[in-house]
Amino acid sequence: MIKALFLRESTAGYLSIALTILSVILISLEANSRFLDTFRSTVSTIAYPILALAETPYLLSVGTTEILASRASLTKENKILKDRLSKAEYVTQQVNVLSRENYRLRALLGSKSRLSTEVLVSELMFVGQTPQRFEVLIDKGSDNGIREGQAVIDADGLYGQVIETSPISSRVLQLIDVRHAVPVEVVRTGIRAIAAGTGNFEYLELENLSVNADIRQGDLLVTSGLGGRFPAGYPVGLVEAVNFDRTKAYISVTVKPSAKLNQGRYVLVVFQEDD
Incomplete structure (x- = not known):
């Protein structure tokens, strides 16, 4: 061993x-x-x-680690860029909205300067619309001198009329409401008629217009001033279609409203000399 x-x-x-x-x-x-x-x-x-x-x-x-790190970095950077893009789009939308609102307000104020009667600029607070009821609430009331029956216009034409007031607000019946009617006349011929609401933003109807009436597509209708509720001369709408039926005593006439009833936030309440 x-x-x-x-x-x-x-x-x-x-x-x-x-x-x-x-x-x-x-x-x-x-x-x-x-x-x-x-x-x-x-x-x-x-x-x-x-x-x-x-x-x-x-x-x-090492390569896998670098790839994963690069992917994580790109994902994070992509999220940051998306957030910035979303914020930029939001700001752009707000600027566009304000620009359109300023344009409408300038148009409204321009309309005010062309009127010979006193008017009061009012802002819409609430819009209440059903198939048969078209009303808005404005931010001026009896404390501002507004009373029932006053005409309301926008930059383009007749908007409606005040039907109820409180100290700080008023309820306005829009032109297209089926309960609304306004005496009008054809600018071209002077023919008078009644424009009634249909519950549709696109058109009004003329009531009881004779088949012999001289009216045609494109004619401008304005308030006639008859009845004293609506001052004369405010644009109401343009004749869109005239339908003759010889079996009936009256013709069917549809009118496209001049006012932008479903746009904008400001209107003018008209004061006549006796208000």
């Missing part, structure tokens, strides 16, 4: 000495000649695929 151990230790010593000598020889050859260049080149050629294969998991992990 002791002998075998001694032999193994002796063999290990010899191997160490041999390797040391071989190392010295190789170092000397490397330093003083190019003898090992071919050998080193061959070993490098053989070892390169092994090294590349061994390095592949590391390279894949």
Whole structure:
């Protein structure tokens, strides 16, 4: 047992000495000649695929990490840009709304300057519309001198009339309400008629107009002033269609309202001299 151990230790010593000598020889050859260049080149050629294969998991992990990091960065940047775009679109929409509102208000004030009667600018507070009822609530009332029956206009024509007041607000019946009717006349011929609401934003109807009446498509209708409720001369609408039926005593005439009844936020309440 002791002998075998001694032999193994002796063999290990010899191997160490041999390797040391071989190392010295190789170092000397490397330093003083190019003898090992071919050998080193061959070993490098053989070892390169092994090294590349061994390095592949590391390279894949680094590449995957970079891809994920880049994706996360792009996702975050995309979200920031979307948020900025949404805010920019909101601001743009608000600017457009204000621009349109300013345009309508300037048109309304321009209409006010053209009138010979006193008017009061009012803002819509509430719009109450059903298939048969078309009313709005405005922010001026009896404290501002408004009373029932006063005409209401916008920048384009007759809008309706005041039907109820409170100290701080008034209820306005719109021109197209089926309960509303206004005496009108045809500017071209002076023919008088009654324009009645239909419950439709697109048209009014003329009541009891004789088949012999001189009226045609495109004729402008204005308030006639008869009855004293509506001042004369305010635009009501343009004749859109005239339908003759010889079996009936009256013709059917539809009129497109001049006022923008479903647009804008401001109207003018008209004061006549006796108000």
